[in-house]
Amino acid sequence: MVKEIVVEPVTRLEGHGGLHIKIGDDGKVKDVQFNITSTRFFEKFVEGRYCEHIPRITPRICGICPIPHHITPTKAVEDAWGVQIPTPAYKLRQLIMNAKQYSSHVLHFYALAAPDFLLGPMADPALRNVVYVINKMPDVGAMALKMMDFGQKLCAAIGGKSVHPISAIVGGMKKSLDEDVRDKFLKVIDEQIEFTKKTVDIALKVVDDYFDVIANVGVVPTYYFGMTKNGVHDIYDGDIRIVTPDGQKIDYDYHNYLEALGEHIPDHSYATHMYYKPAGYPEGIYRANCLAMINAADKMATPLADQALKQMRERIGDCPHHTFAYHWARIIETVEAIEVIATLLKDPDIVNPDCKTLDVEPKEGSGVGMTEAPRGTLLYNIWSDSQGICKKANLLVATNHNIAGIEKTLMHVAKQVFEDKALEGLKLPDPWIK
Template sequence: MAQTIHIEPVTRIEGHAKITIELDDAGKVSDAKFHVVEFRGFEKFCEGRTYPEMPGITMRICGICPISHMIASAKACDAITGVRIPKAAEKLRRLINHAQYVQSHALSFFHLSAPDLLLGMESDPAARNVIGLIQANPDLARKAVRLRQFGQEIIRMLGTKSVHPPWAVPGGVRDGLKEENIEWIRKRLPEEMDTTELAIKLLLDSYGGFSREIEVYGNFPSLFVGLVTPEGGLEFYDGLLRVMDADGKLLEKGLANEKWRDIIAEAVEPWSYLKFPYFKPFGYRIGNGDIPGLYRVGPLARVNICDFAGTPKADRELRNFRRLGKEGKPVWSSFHTHYARLIEILFSLEKIGELIEDPAIMNGHLRSQAGVNNDMGVGIMEAPRGTLFHEYQVDETGVLKKVNLLVATGNNNLAMNKTILQIARSYMDGASITEGLCNRVEHGIRLYDPCLSCSTHAVGQMPMVLQLVDSKGNLVDQKVRG
């Protein structure tokens, strides 16, 4: 008798994420599906507006990565005008993006994942939470709050002088930095660097206890996609698209952004509103089973595909990271995303240090002026959770005819499904659902730091319902988590 187990967080709208684990007649896990109910309404909402409004509109739609949407949108608008933005504006955009990496990755690692890592996956959920963690290590928690605050403060300095204005605009940015801002950043940097290095040490020290997790948390061959600098270095703001296969071979060394559709296509499945992007040359599905075009984006992919980071401390960690790959291949296990994330915080802190010492950042010319010179604009950037694509089509007056957004979470959709399947296969024990399994599935999803709450904030806030349903749809077992 084939059975289906639903792990269903009863949530709002977007982020109405339900996890189904399907069992075959023999009671073995046969498939896992991560259902996301995301309305595509947002793209429609923008059509008919003028393109310069887009950074402001898109950043309001997502509360988690407003900076990413703002930057991707501003870049797509730059492409419509065809101008090169002033040097100082580019540096400032890079600065705010690095600050975003610091605060976003710090939330993911310290506040969301660390309880599992430092307290154990099987521990009582009553204790295995934020409070358990801060009680176990209040000093670390205090440092983590400060690290996040550091990133947030830089964003505040630049981006949010009034309610929610888009700071990045077509052609550049609205405001620059003040001398006292630079002074503040300079003073705080060493402390944040120490916090990050401490976190790396703690993570690596705990690795010994997670050998099984490393084996089964998204440990599979896949393609890796992301941006790199023209020289092949780690890049978050603006670069060339690179695609690497599971053996480390480059399938695309550095593709121009506007050609992204040559390599990425989107499939649709009836059970999810989130699209399933895949590497076009390899195709979506041949019969049943693996999807050859499955790729991953995000910290793991970025750290895998780059030839080097480009800053001393990040490069040192990167060399250590490379040893985790088998036989010189890229690192496959998504569990190592935690490490990749910390390397990226380190890289961002070092880059922030470089940027504030560059006198060019204080140049007052911050905005180029131009009208519509292209009827299409593509803006691709690396959001903390992965590659983000904005593509706009406009008429000759600049009114948007079509808007297409491919968000980072969408890019990781296939990989998340596969990760859940792998975890379920390894930890499903009989036909009942254990706390441990729930924790593990959640942790597996969290590795990708998905932006499920893309629009409403309440995802996961509701109790999670786990259901065991047989092939006839009868409820066999149910578990509610709150």
């Protein structure tokens, strides 16, 4: 008699997924499936579109991270057509990427993850959500909302809209930031930095509270897929860096992504499984997203974030495989985001109207663009014809990069839970919200 545990749907998740766990008579976990139950075929229906319009279609891949899905195809088309963008455009794109990173990471920490920590994993499912957290901890709730609001408003100020922006165009940006708008953000930047520091304190308290869980549940050695600019953490511009389970770092020019990345089509998920090609499947399964970015980086790009990274490495090592450290890594990235935002807001280039080159001509060829979205790397490969119409596209997005690694982690944790009864002896703190 095989017992099957079904979770339908997996909640507090962006997207559509279910979970199937099979346990045999002997009590052993036989199979774990993470089923992604929808896909929309963007890679096909952008064929035939004007290349410069793809960035105004693909943001709809993800309404939480539409900014990178707007910027990445723009970079890919610029790569295909051989277009160089002016420095102000580069900085505006960096700024909007970091504004998104900031609001999305805060959303993830407070709205998607925090209910587990603040109410405790055993809490009533009817209450285990952000609405209840806001009710019970109104000060923290209001702070989190103000942080998300800042990030989203900054995205809207640069992108036109925060959800599905329209301002990036092949050749640069349609518009720079207006000075009076910039000043509004500058006025509250110090408050936002304070909020971020408070969030770090909350996160470190959670780390202390749950250290037993962090150190013992879901510690899964895998490869990591991240992006760095010459070894430094960067979410807008950089190359592929693979980290092996024993912490070696291997760099690839992102144009050669096919050397590093393989894609396996599973029989049970519409999101495909990416892996590190030289290591084969399933051995080469990697994880992506913030912990992968942190493990790939030699250092963070900003001082406070770098200090936070050192603190984490002192505690759990240089290449931690702790799944729960994802939350920690996300907070380190949040610190970097607000520091980058603070620096760029003071940079005169972001109000410089010279943000679009006039030297843009369609050219036949293939172009690749890569950025780091809040949930993982985006890689767009776009083939243009001589008229600038898309002939073909390959979109390797965050979901692809994450799913195999998540499933591998789930298998590990399922064994811990059902075979080793590892949860029974765990030290759990008193919930903050009772």
